[in-house]
Amino acid sequence: MIELFGVFLLALAVITAIGVVQARNLFAGVMLMGIFSLLMAATFFLLDAADVALTEAAVGAGISTVLMLSALALSGAEEKARSRSRILALIVVTVTAATVIYATFEKPRLGDPNAPVQQHVAPWYFDMTQEAIEIPNVVTAVLSSFRGYDTLGEVIVVFTAGIGVLFLIGAAAPKGRASPSQGDLPVGLKHHQPIRVVGKLAIPFILLFAFYVQFHGEYSPGGGFQAGALFAAAIILYGMLEGEATALSIIPAPVLFAMSAGGALLFGGVGVVCMLLGGNFLQYDVLLAGSPVGAQQMGIIAIELGVGITVAGTLLSIFFAFATRDQS
């Protein structure tokens, strides 16, 4: 039953993807990308991957639509006509697709109990989560404790990607520039009272929910990545309603840069503290003397906080870099 709906949603996703490629109007493309993200998130959810679905919801459907629109505001509305031959690109895409499809023939079927992953890896994670960490959300345990190195790598990737974007589109705007939104023009959606009032009402709830996702990640779907994106979404909403300058006066750009770097530093710092206390890098057991389970939970909360801070700082830096960039 669930599979039927999953296949149906995936078919819709394929149609949407073709629509994105076909769209000449870039705004239509952005809207279709949003739909694609929603469909993928629903599919993830049907496959019982609630943490992934939550990430897709927060980042894919929300933040990336906002960032795409910010980029679109700086560019033209239509895709440029292509005159060059695209045969080479077509060959590369066909070969890659054929390879990927060929690879799926060897893949075990969905939920196959004889698949290698079900033989020793997954049971070990399930047993050890109950035994060593005692939290209900196995995903959080795997992500932050068993495979903590990978997550540290991901956080560094997020941080590096943020640096890359800021490097390309300019982190600090020159002082005293004449922005088209300054002067007598209204800033943001300030003059639209209904949107402003309702939007401002939503902000505290989004922030509260972000903190809930952050600190309840051991018990329910969620964690640092999702919470960071939700936190960023709340600030972005404020920026859109009141104008970017007002939002930047609450969280100035240097604070955002410090957040991006500080979160990754906190993550790495926890690892170093573990080493100083006589354990291995990111071996949380040693954090609390006499209580390895409590120490594991402490370590997980600390590194999830680091992940959340980095994600929020990086997403907000990128958004403000786009939004405050001059139109010229």
Place this chain on the structure above:
Amino acid sequence: MMFAVGAAAVTITMMLALLRALLGPSVYDRVLAVNMLGTKTVLLLALTAFAMGRPDFIDLAITYALINFIGVIAVLQFFYSRDLRKAEERAAKSAHGGAVGPSQAGPQ
């Protein structure tokens, strides 16, 4: 059974909304289609959460509802600021006798 009927209804509505987003023709059709698809996703998630016997997954549906709202505000702001900029450029053009301002001549 109840779940199946509900989910089927929601997925068919999603398909119709997607059709509207693909066909357009105006941008407002697409905005509305995206918004509607978001609402249907929230519904589908809530339905599935209860069908799977895990009502705590309703968290996700809340996230969608909150995030969807931000997306729509972003679209509004995009068109609003674009219209403002166009009006400003038109005003500048007529004031300078059709001279192209630096904002248009500047390098991209």
